[in-house]
Amino acid sequence: MSVTVRVPAKVNVQLAVGAARPDGFHDLANVFLAVGLYDEVTVTPADELTVTCEGPDAAEVPLDRTNLAARAALALAERRGIEPAVHIHIAKDIPVAGGMAGGSADGAGALLACNELWRAGASRAELLAICADLGSDVPFSLVGGAALGTGRGERLTALEVGSTFHWVFAMAGRGLSTPAVFREFDRLAEGRDIPEPVASRDLLDALAKGDADALAAAVSNDLQPAALSLFPELADTLDAGRAAGALTALVSGSGPTTAFLVRDTASAQKVSEALLASGTCRTVRTATAPAPGARVLTTDRTAGSV
């Protein structure tokens, strides 16, 4: 018996960041767009909780109980009074510490997979509540599509998207820590009045219409100056993508992955080749958006039985 769930990465087409809250988090207007790069999480009954990971970045993924997938399994097991006796395998295609919510994807994926494996019967609302406890980005990994996240990003309102958008992503040679980027945001904001974060009407309209030019004109990321301050070479990657004809270029979330909105697959190809040739990034991937949220791919109720 095993269950496999597929979960998408995300890009933030708007990330408006408010002042630091007393609890250390920041209020956000976080417009998430799920993109078609996926991790797959497979859960199988085992003697005890174990985690394995395969993929180009696997060596950087913790395999102990700090792994978000393990934390998700433990959270559901505790609520249901179940032994968390499960092996979790992550086939990882989403870059690690890249600002594309790879860990959050694995948390949401493991939660959905364990709910199915254990026939735990958690409702969508309960799954979303567990996701919010695990991390600010985790609820969005469950729902996918496009959504506005408020609060610390965990309170979601689904958004309409009128068409498919084409993206190129440039993966950097090293990661960036999300808390470190928020700390740098605070440092850069010292002495300034930080406005309440609000979603941009132009941006929501562009998404709803499926208008790539309007979306390109409206994207914004308040964490980008902080990410660039910690990782100045990212400016060269952004420039290389713009020069190759991207409609817009921005840092994805807290970075350091850079995201390039392009008009079509031909432009995606051209921008990808230029980015690789520029030598300013480690790898390049293309993907379309929006992508669906966490989905059960297979439930094999015979695997593991004699």
Ligand SMILES: C[C@@](CO)(OP(=O)(O)O)[C@H](O)COP(=O)(O)OP(=O)(O)OC[C@H]1O[C@@H](n2ccc(N)nc2=O)[C@H](O)[C@@H]1O
């Ligand atoms: C910045 C964003 C944008 O979508 O994503 P990434 O770029 O990391 O993927 C998110 O806000 C990241 O969400 P997530 O990675 O789930 O963060 P959490 O585990 O909830 O929090 C990690 C740390 O980030 C900071 N944090 C996170 C969310 C938030 N609204 N305010 C914060 O200040 C806090 O320092 C917190 O301790």
Ligand SMILES: Nc1ncnc2c1ncn2[C@@H]1O[C@H](COP(=O)(O)OP(=O)(O)O)[C@@H](O)[C@H]1O
């Ligand atoms: N399943 C997981 N996959 C990747 N990283 C994880 C996972 N669980 C915990 N982590 C930790 O979370 C950190 C942030 O990872 P990730 O979610 O990939 O990046 P980001 O928050 O920038 O989107 C990693 O450096 C790693 O230490």
